[in-house]
Amino acid sequence: AQTVTQSQPEMSVQEAETVTLSCTYDTSESDYYLFWYKQPPSRQMILVIRQEAYKQQNATENRFSVNFQKAAKSFSLKISDSQLGDAAMYFCAYRSFYRDDKIIFGKGTRLHILP
């Protein structure tokens, strides 16, 4: 069974600085999708960025980028120029390409932005 591990329960970063959130996963599949979701306090969970495992190029969405290391099964999220609105719980997630429709989530990293 696939698992997703986020080893940092909480992190803090100064406003305007860069922060990297770590995620590792375990799978025997060669094709899959990886996601980062953001869940602000008392608000809806939204998709931040997605990565297809068969693509070597790292996904980027504005200030958010990933470092996808397939051999190491690592999928970290970098947030550049951190803003107060980035404060949230961030979940790393895995979805199989072949079977099942469900997404498997990590336990999350709570990110604090210091003004």
Next chain:
Amino acid sequence: DAMVIQNPRYQVTQFGKPVTLSCSQTLNHNVMYWYQQKSSQAPKLLFHYYDKDFNNEADTPDNFQSRRPNTSFCFLDIRSPGLGDAAMYLCATSLTRDYGYTFGSGTRLTVV
């Protein structure tokens, strides 16, 4: 413009009293999911529907049931809520496998 709507946002129910949470979507997505999320934990999948096909997770308690009368609506029924069922319940939809989910805002359930 909310596309996945969960009602109510907050629900308080008595121990053992049946409760129903609802989810509706305007996206016409064929897959709908119910997740349970307890404080500081990862969302845990309870079940999902692929169209009308119901898929239950092996460790979902029998106390939890679901209905999907049509594409737009999905309900989560908790037959006899216990204190341990207090959590945020998230509904999500998905169109195809290569996309992530679209989530609703969640319903926070309190059991008293």
